[in-house]
Amino acid sequence: MPFLELHGVGRTLTRLDDRPLTILSGIDLSIEQGDRISVVGRSGSGKSTLLNLLGLLDSPTEGEIRLEGLDVSQFSNRRRDLTRGRDIGFVFQQFNLLHGRTALENVSTPLLYERGATFWKRTAIAAEMLERVGLGNRLSSTPVQLSGGEQQRVAVARALVRRPRLILADEPTGALDIETGETVMALLDEIATASNAALVTITHDPSIAARAHRQYTLEDGGLIARDLITPDLISRGPVTRAKLSGCNS
Amino acid sequence: MTGLLAACVGSVIEAWTELRVHRTRVLLSLIGVAVAVCSLTSVVALGDIAQQATIESSERSNGRPAALSLSLQSQDDQPTDDALVQTAWTEALTRYDVTFASRIIPRQVDVQFVDGVAAVTSTMVDPAYGAMHRVSPEHGRWFTATDINRLAPAVIIDERLWARLGSPDLALNPTISLFGVNPVTAVVVGIVKSPPYNLEPTMFMLNAAYSRIESTLQAATVQPAHPAYELWVPPENAADLMTHLQSDFTATLGEGTIVSVNRQDYAAYGQDPNLSLKLLVSGVSVLLLLLGALGLLNISLVTIRQRIQEIGIRRSFGATAARVFFAVMMESVVATVAAGIVGVMLSMLLVKSPWATDLVSQGATDLPPFPLEAAVLGLGIATLVGALAGLLPALVAVRVKVIDAIRY
Ligand SMILES: Nc1ncnc2c1ncn2[C@@H]1O[C@H](COP(=O)(O)OP(=O)(O)O)[C@@H](O)[C@H]1O
Numbered sequence A: 001m002p003f004l005e006l007h008g009v010g011r012t013l014t015r016l017d018d019r020p021l022t023i024l025s026g027i028d029l030s031i032e033q034g035d036r037i038s039v040v041g042r043s044g045s046g047k048s049t050l051l052n053l054l055g056l057l058d059s060p061t062e063g064e065i066r067l068e069g070l071d072v073s074q075f076s077n078r079r080r081d082l083t084r085g086r087d088i089g090f091v092f093q094q095f096n097l098l099h100g101r102t103a104l105e106n107v108s109t110p111l112l113y114e115r116g117a118t119f120w121k122r123t124a125i126a127a128e129m130l131e132r133v134g135l136g137n138r139l140s141s142t143p144v145q146l147s148g149g150e151q152q153r154v155a156v157a158r159a160l161v162r163r164p165r166l167i168l169a170d171e172p173t174g175a176l177d178i179e180t181g182e183t184v185m186a187l188l189d190e191i192a193t194a195s196n197a198a199l200v201t202i203t204h205d206p207s208i209a210a211r212a213h214r215q216y217t218l219e220d221g222g223l224i225a226r227d228l229i230t231p232d233l234i235s236r237g238p239v240t241r242a243k244l245s246g247c248n249s
Numbered sequence B: 001m002t003g004l005l006a007a008c009v010g011s012v013i014e015a016w017t018e019l020r021v022h023r024t025r026v027l028l029s030l031i032g033v034a035v036a037v038c039s040l041t042s043v044v045a046l047g048d049i050a051q052q053a054t055i056e057s058s059e060r061s062n063g064r065p066a067a068l069s070l071s072l073q074s075q076d077d078q079p080t081d082d083a084l085v086q087t088a089w090t091e092a093l094t095r096y097d098v099t100f101a102s103r104i105i106p107r108q109v110d111v112q113f114v115d116g117v118a119a120v121t122s123t124m125v126d127p128a129y130g131a132m133h134r135v136s137p138e139h140g141r142w143f144t145a146t147d148i149n150r151l152a153p154a155v156i157i158d159e160r161l162w163a164r165l166g167s168p169d170l171a172l173n174p175t176i177s178l179f180g181v182n183p184v185t186a187v188v189v190g191i192v193k194s195p196p197y198n199l200e201p202t203m204f205m206l207n208a209a210y211s212r213i214e215s216t217l218q219a220a221t222v223q224p225a226h227p228a229y230e231l232w233v234p235p236e237n238a239a240d241l242m243t244h245l246q247s248d249f250t251a252t253l254g255e256g257t258i259v260s261v262n263r264q265d266y267a268a269y270g271q272d273p274n275l276s277l278k279l280l281v282s283g284v285s286v287l288l289l290l291l292g293a294l295g296l297l298n299i300s301l302v303t304i305r306q307r308i309q310e311i312g313i314r315r316s317f318g319a320t321a322a323r324v325f326f327a328v329m330m331e332s333v334v335a336t337v338a339a340g341i342v343g344v345m346l347s348m349l350l351v352k353s354p355w356a357t358d359l360v361s362q363g364a365t366d367l368p369p370f371p372l373e374a375a376v377l378g379l380g381i382a383t384l385v386g387a388l389a390g391l392l393p394a395l396v397a398v399r400v401k402v403i404d405a406i407r408y
């Protein structure tokens, strides 16, 4: 059974002037353990909106999302939060580290929501995770004392410290130079592989996108598998895209 | 169970880290809370101590509850028949089974000092007076029944008189010479604190002893004695006893004598004399506390806007709404409790300082320790203020929409 499935998922916003704005529609996607998925798309195409849906931060206005076969819309808010904390890790473009707190504190914060031994040993676990991302010597540095690449590595350590089954990275290299970006991606890949987690990366960068096994483009609210995009398809126009994106899984 | 403990400890850790990061802003608003808690705690503590001291000093001068005082005044200015009064008094004590009772007769007694004779304000009492008025001698002892039959009368003198005698050691049985036609030597058996309202030396002597030596002395100045009769009775019987004494004495002494029986202990007055001062200072403290809380609330509300992103980030890695609510609330509580501890400690220093002790002691001998209730009250109020000031920001925090918080 796939870890996460999207069936005909759409997201429509009501704008301030009461006119509806459809950001996503008819999205089908299935994410298995160990998957490497990339999504590219123009700015404003709805990539972050999609990621928020995958991360249970947002709810679809149509279709359904199933987590291990269970309809997520039936979950209580608390259960969504707990599930997200336990099974899903986020890496953001702007790192989103907690200001004024050391690398060690940043990485151990998710473990504050753990219980039992993991809770009590959180500092040791966090230190070990920072060691793995190569920051074993920067445990007590605060974000302002770290370079962009180092900050993103702290963020990666923080996203992975609870050993999530799904890692969602929203333009993780967007604020880094090419070389540093490659290092961070290699790190994400490596740690995800080690725990057999699925990794969904949103990116502008074709070379980052190319690292994934399954590559998608988000366009006009629909998700299109890259290998299906042919000149022939483009000439047929957007009407059939939703259907096509449905047949790939 | 372990999950709950982890959640609680986790929330406090989150709150503490948060406070550490924003320490300057938090510190400023907490000064107000600490000062307010300090003043509230001090008012309660000082009030408590002052009340204790008032009770003590009131019991010293007026007797312990219920203290009844009986006074007699003849209408036609004829002296009352002492023997008749004495009979009525003894009968009354037997009839109503009153164990603690004393006649109190103020007299001037001439005392021979090295530099001449001086009149000393003396109080003639019965042995029970000591217990009734909580007299605790600084040195030596109070009268006992055996003192009644001593050949050389026993006296208990105050510190001023003692100093005037050159502060002799009581173990050496110092004496004083009572001046008269035939001087009488009295033995000092105890030293008491000087009453705060009297600047002259004073002393106590037993009624029985004085009546025996009165004729020997044949003192030059014979003053009319105005005895007061005091009884220490159970408060619940006081009212009944007052009516009975009134009618008994009137019956014995006849219509010519006005008998009045009064209750004179502090409990009969009810109201705390410091009440209005206490209310005033408490009012000001509460105001201060509200201001401190308002400052804290204001700062948390302003900064919560800047922290929306941070709360969103926390939500993104699994913080539940309840957890966010509790953590933000705890920030406030942890902060005010810390301020409360500082306030209570300051208050302890203040209340136990010599300056404050002088202010409230009113000559009371042993002041009670810092009242525990005051400390508990101070901390309790600090916690409450923290919870109240934390409520609004916590409500704002849980309403943060995660997706809005992490998009930019
Ligand atoms: N809360 C919102 N209010 C109004 N418009 C929104 C909101 N969220 C997203 N949008 C719009 O939806 C579109 C997709 O946004 P987003 O998913 O952030 O795009 P991407 O991440 O691909 O740049 C954008 O046009 C954006 O302006």
Ligand SMILES: [Mg+2]
Pocket: A047, A048, A170
């Ligand atoms: Mg985006």
